[in-house]
Amino acid sequence: xxxxxLKFKRKPKICASYSVVGHMEAxxxxxxxxxxxxxxxxxxxxxxxxAESEMQRRALCGAIKKSGLIDTELDVLLAGDLLNQCxxxxxxxxxxxxxxxxxYGACSTCSEGLLIGASLFSGGIIDxxxxxxxxxxxxxxxxxxxxxxxxxxxxxxxxxxxxGAGAFILSDNGDVEICEGLVxxxxxxxxxxxNNMGAAMAPAxxxxxxxxxxxxxxxxxxxxxxxxxDLGYEGSEILxxxxxxxxxxxxxxxxxxxxxxxxxxxxxxxxGGSGCGCSAVVMSASIIPNLASGVLxxxxxxxxxxxxxxxxxxxxxxxxxxxxLLHISHAGGK
Amino acid sequence: xxxxxLKFKRKPKICASYSVVGHMEAxxxxxxxxxxxxxxxxxxxxxxxxAESEMQRRALCGAIKKSGLIDTELDVLLAGDLLNQCxxxxxxxxxxxxxxxxxYGACSTCSEGLLIGASLFSGGIIDxxxxxxxxxxxxxxxxxxxxxxxxxxxxxxxxxxxxGAGAFILSDNGDVEICEGLVxxxxxxxxxxxNNMGAAMAPAxxxxxxxxxxxxxxxxxxxxxxxxxDLGYEGSEILxxxxxxxxxxxxxxxxxxxxxxxxxxxxxxxxGGSGCGCSAVVMSASIIPNLASGVLxxxxxxxxxxxxxxxxxxxxxxxxxxxxLLHISHAGGK
Numbered sequence: 177x178x179x180x181x182l183k184f185k186r187k188p189k190i191c192a193s194y195s196v197v198g199h200m201e202a203x204x205x206x207x208x209x210x211x212x213x214x215x216x217x218x219x220x221x222x223x224x225x226x227a228e229s230e231m232q233r234r235a236l237c238g239a240i241k242k243s244g245l246i247d248t249e250l251d252v253l254l255a256g257d258l259l260n261q262c263x264x265x266x267x268x269x270x271x272x273x274x275x276x277x278x279x280y281g282a283c284s285t286c287s288e289g290l291l292i293g294a295s296l297f298s299g300g301i302i303d304x305x306x307x308x309x310x311x312x313x314x315x316x317x318x319x320x321x322x323x324x325x326x327x328x329x330x331x332x333x334x335x336x337x338x339x340g341a342g343a344f345i346l347s348d349n350g351d352v353e354i355c356e357g358l359v360x361x362x363x364x365x366x367x368x369x370x371n372n373m374g375a376a377m378a379p380a381x382x383x384x385x386x387x388x389x390x391x392x393x394x395x396x397x398x399x400x401x402x403x404x405x406d407l408g409y410e411g412s413e414i415l416x417x418x419x420x421x422x423x424x425x426x427x428x429x430x431x432x433x434x435x436x437x438x439x440x441x442x443x444x445x446x447x448g449g450s451g452c453g454c455s456a457v458v459m460s461a462s463i464i465p466n467l468a469s470g471v472l473x474x475x476x477x478x479x480x481x482x483x484x485x486x487x488x489x490x491x492x493x494x495x496x497x498x499x500x501l502l503h504i505s506h507a508g509g510k
Numbered sequence: 511x512x513x514x515x516l517k518f519k520r521k522p523k524i525c526a527s528y529s530v531v532g533h534m535e536a537x538x539x540x541x542x543x544x545x546x547x548x549x550x551x552x553x554x555x556x557x558x559x560x561a562e563s564e565m566q567r568r569a570l571c572g573a574i575k576k577s578g579l580i581d582t583e584l585d586v587l588l589a590g591d592l593l594n595q596c597x598x599x600x601x602x603x604x605x606x607x608x609x610x611x612x613x614y615g616a617c618s619t620c621s622e623g624l625l626i627g628a629s630l631f632s633g634g635i636i637d638x639x640x641x642x643x644x645x646x647x648x649x650x651x652x653x654x655x656x657x658x659x660x661x662x663x664x665x666x667x668x669x670x671x672x673x674g675a676g677a678f679i680l681s682d683n684g685d686v687e688i689c690e691g692l693v694x695x696x697x698x699x700x701x702x703x704x705n706n707m708g709a710a711m712a713p714a715x716x717x718x719x720x721x722x723x724x725x726x727x728x729x730x731x732x733x734x735x736x737x738x739x740d741l742g743y744e745g746s747e748i749l750x751x752x753x754x755x756x757x758x759x760x761x762x763x764x765x766x767x768x769x770x771x772x773x774x775x776x777x778x779x780x781x782g783g784s785g786c787g788c789s790a791v792v793m794s795a796s797i798i799p800n801l802a803s804g805v806l807x808x809x810x811x812x813x814x815x816x817x818x819x820x821x822x823x824x825x826x827x828x829x830x831x832x833x834x835l836l837h838i839s840h841a842g843g844k
Contacts, residue, residue, distance in 0.1 A: 180585075180609070182635055223825050251514075252693050260594045261819040262614045266696060266830045275514065275693025276832060277622060278817070280596045280614040288611060292626065299633010301516055319821075359586050359609025362600060483612070485595040487653075491557050496600045498610060 181391050182291075182357040184298035189350035189507060190290075190467075193460035194238030196231045198313065198339030200445075201457065204438045209461040210340075211238055217314055217339070224315040225259055231341035231453075232257070232268035232310045239306060239343035250274045250345075251302035254293050256285035257310045258337070258452050260319060264310045274306075283377075283406050284360065285309045286342065286456040287479025287500040293346045294354040294502070303347065310341035311451030320486055321370060334371040335408045336445035338437060342456025344464075352467040356392070356503035360384045362483070364496040370489055373482040374411025374447055380497035381407060381415050381478050382422075388476070388501055389424055396426045400472045403463060404499075405455035405479040406434035408448035433458035455479050463504075470506045477502045515725050516625075516691040518632035523684035523841060524624075524801075527794035528572030530565045532647070532673030534779075535791065538772045543795040544674075545572055551648055551673070558649040559593060565675035565787075566591070566602035566644045573640060573677035584608045584679075585636035588627050590619035591644045592671070592786050594653060598644045608640075617711075617740050618694065619643045620676065620790040621813025621834040627680045628688040628836070637681065644675035645785030654820055655704060668705040669742045670779035672771060676790025678798075686801040690726070690837035694718045696817070698830040704823055707816040708745025708781055714831035715741065715749050715812050716756075722810070722835055723758055730760045734806045737797060738833075739789035739814040740768035742782035767792035789813050797838075804840045811836045 195210045202213035212234060214220075219227040219234075232255065240247050253272060256279035257264030269276050281288040289307030296302045314324055316337040322328040346354070363383050367376035381404055389395060396402060407415055412432045419426055433455040434448035459477060466472040479502075484495040529544045536547035546568060548554075553561040553568075566589065574581050587606060590613035591598035603610050615622040623641030630636045648658055650671040656662040680688070697717050701710035715738055723729060730736060741749055746766045753760055767789040768782035793811060800806040813836075818829040 225821060225825065256614065259819070260821060261616065261817060263817070263819045263822045263827075266817040266819075267698075267822070267827070270696040270698040270830045273695065276696045277626065277693060278614045278832070280590065280612040282595065292611065295633065295635045296629055299629065299635050300519075301629045301633050359611060361607065362604040362610045364601075364604040483595060483597070483600040485593070485597045485600075487559060487594060488597045488601070491559065493597075493601070496604045498612070 180358060180387060182295060184294055184355060186298045187353040187355055188294045188297035188346040189348060190344050190352040190464055191347045191350035192239045192243035192345040193464050194235050194242060195342045195457040195460040196235045196340060197457055201338060201340055201437055204443060206437060206461055210457060224312050225263060228257060228264035228310050228312040228315055229267040232264055232308050233271055235341040235343035236306055236308045239345050243345040247272050247274060250304055250306050252277060252305045254279060254289040254305060254307045256280050258316055281498060282481035282483050283450055283452050284479035284481030284498050284500050285452045287477060287502055290344060290502055291357040291500050294357055297346055305346050306343055308343040309452040309456045311337050311453035313337045313339045330446055331371045332446055333410045334446045335373055335434060335448055335450035337451040338449045338454035340453035340457040342460040351507045352464055353505055353507045354502055355505050358384055358388050358501040360498040360500045362496045362498055364494050366494050368489060368494045370484060372410060373450060374408040375414060376482045376495035377407055377480040377497040378411040378414035380499040381480050382418050384478060384499040384501050386422060396424060399429055399474050399476050401475045402426045402430045403475055403477045404432045406450040407432050407480055408434045410447045467504060467506050473506045475504050477504055514692060514721060516629060518628055518689060520632045521687040521689055522628045522631035522680040523682060524678050524686040524798055525681045525684035526573045526577035526679040527798050528569050528576060528677050529791040529794040530569045530675045531791055535672060535674055535771055540771060540796055544791060558646050559597060562591060562598035562644050562646040562649055563601040566598055566642050567605055569675040569677035570640055570642045573679050577679040581606050581608060584638055584640050586611060586639045588613060588623040588639060588641045590614050592650055615832060616815035616817050617784055617786050618813035618815030618832050618834050619786045621811060621836055624678060624836055625691040625834050628691055631680055640677055640679050642677040643786040643790045645671050645787035647671045647673045664780055665705045666780055667744045668780045669707055669768060669782055669784035671785040672783045672788035674787035674791040676794040685841045686798055687839055687841045688836055689839050692718055692722050692835040694832040694834045696830045696832055698828050700828050702823060702828045704818060707784060708742040709748060710816045710829035711741055711814040711831040712745040712748035714833040715814050716752050718812060718833040718835050720756060730758060733763055733808050733810050735809045736760045736764045737809055737811045738766045740784040741766050741814055742768045744781045801838060801840050807840045809838050811838055
């Protein structure tokens with residue numbers, strides 16, 4: 177139980193970020209804030225899987241360019257995605273002449289990359305790094321559920337995997353800093369419905385938030401926003417209700433990237449967005465700029481991941497989940 | 511190019527390790543050195559995938575017990591495996607009440623976990639952690655190539671995925687220390703034969719070793735052993751020959767875990783062993799004990815990973831690879 181919260185003495189700054197999304201996301205409420213979008217689901221490539229690599233490549237190139245660095249100045253790349261063997265990242269990053277650490281945390285991977293990157297920076301192991309994560313609706317549906325051509329009905333609790341990639345550059349320069357981190361535990365409450373990831377992931381987010389507020393000097397009202405990655409409508413309601421039962425009220429400042437990225441009234445996404453790319457592009461396009469400008473002073477970001485597998489579900493398995501936490505601040509105004 | 515070699519100022523010790531293997535591995539040259547083996551491919555579970563989780567659980571429990579710690583004293587668990595969505599790790603680690611960072615580096619994951627763990631320890635972010643990785647022959651063949659029932663012919667360059675899991679505990683206590691690390695780059699030389707991973711991975715190992723000897727003050731003869739994870743016969747020959755062309759001679763002290771774990775004359779494994787579990791159990795059962803006793807003073811360990819995907823290969827893709835390096839020493843005798 178010791179040292180659960182990682183307090184970064186040397187706090188890394190998020191000096192640049194870049195978001196690349198598909199047409200659904202560009203048509204959503206945050207559409208104008210993304211750096212780049214493409215009307216073609218395949219991003220000019222021959223397959224959705226190759227499109228996902230292309231999004232990662234563009235996101236990383238964009239973030240590096242914004243940062244003013246060149247890619248060989250980066251000490252390490254941290255990346256992952258939802259595709260089997262993380263091929264989105266593997267192919268994308270073979271274009272860069274920098275060491276690569278591959279991560280798998282399902283939809284929590286954006287937060288996992290930032291957390292490991294921040295830890296390596298804080299410990300003086302590296303001076304700069306990039307993190308990049310992605311997901312693609314068509315590739316994910318084919319891999320995890322049904323090929324799109326099958327035309328399967330989606331249930332009300334189903335979420336819509338975000339087509340997008342987000343990249344972040346950490347260095348000692350900038351107005352947004354990562355102050356603390358908390359590594360999530362694997363939580364498995366027995367949910368086995370692949371179309372209800374919100375319910376599977378909410379207990380992991382609850383576990384992490386409860387531990388954070390128990391161990392830290394902070395309470396929910398210290399944060400402008402408590403941001404979850406992709407709990408969607410179902411998972412967000414579970415999170416708020418069960419935390420309230422524990423005496424932790426986050427109803428006023430909770431937002432979910434999966435609920436921010438799409439307009440559920442106008443877009444047919446059921447319970448909201450999901451995917452490795454969801455929190456990455458929302459953080460990059462909306463949250464980080466507001467932290468940089470000082471509109472937001474302090475936020476908690478919980479990347480939530482449903483560690484589900486079609487193979488294990490076909491064998492009667494459940495969906496273990498994980499949620500990693502980051503405390504991110506406007507650099508001048510805590 | 512700056513800071514490529516991570517020099518650990520606060521050097522973590524490998525204070526305990528534990529290996530769990532299947533019957534083929536128990537019947538091999540290192541058979542008596544493994545901590546635990548099981549004659550049943552399913553380790554008492556209903557599927558090979560669940561068996562892989564069970565191996566990870568047993569390996570981690572065994573290592574924790576050997577270390578004298580209790581699991582809640584660990585600051586973080588770093589784990590990964592070859593199964594889609596890393597379900598070997600996800601299910602195994604839901605049994606432990608400790609934060610979990612999921613990794614995907616294919617067969618390089620053992621070295622990736624030790625490298626990240628050592629970095630977090632060196633930077634003072636954590637004081638202790640566990641790493642665990644696994645692979646299972648039957649589950650891997652079904653996922654990556656053909657179901658065993660198909661009875662497909664294996665080519666001469668094919669390798670035999672190790673059934674095994676290895677766990678390591680890092681802390682400030684013990685006789686084996688991790689001195690340096692070097693993060694591998696994604697290298698893709700265009701190999702696309704899923705039955706010739708050695709050829710795909712050798713260029714990644716060459717890239718990492720060349721960079722290490724270029725940047726460090728060391729030459730190959732400074733090391734008792736230069737250990738690659740699972741290049742097998744084919745990949746090992748390529749590695750030694752191409753490095754010799756570059757003026758780096760590792761012929762005298764190179765060994766490969768994939769060649770150590772099986773007796774190729776007696777066991778039908780073609781080019782040798784492979785898999786996340788291969789380097790983990792060989793390091794745990796053979797190399798680490800010899801480093802602890804001082805029989806070995808200094809070794810380089812390169813975990814090699816073929817980041818291959820049946821999906822991308824079916825789309826005409828190649829096999830990108832990565833190799834992470836660790837310099838590990840007898841704590842008293844450099």
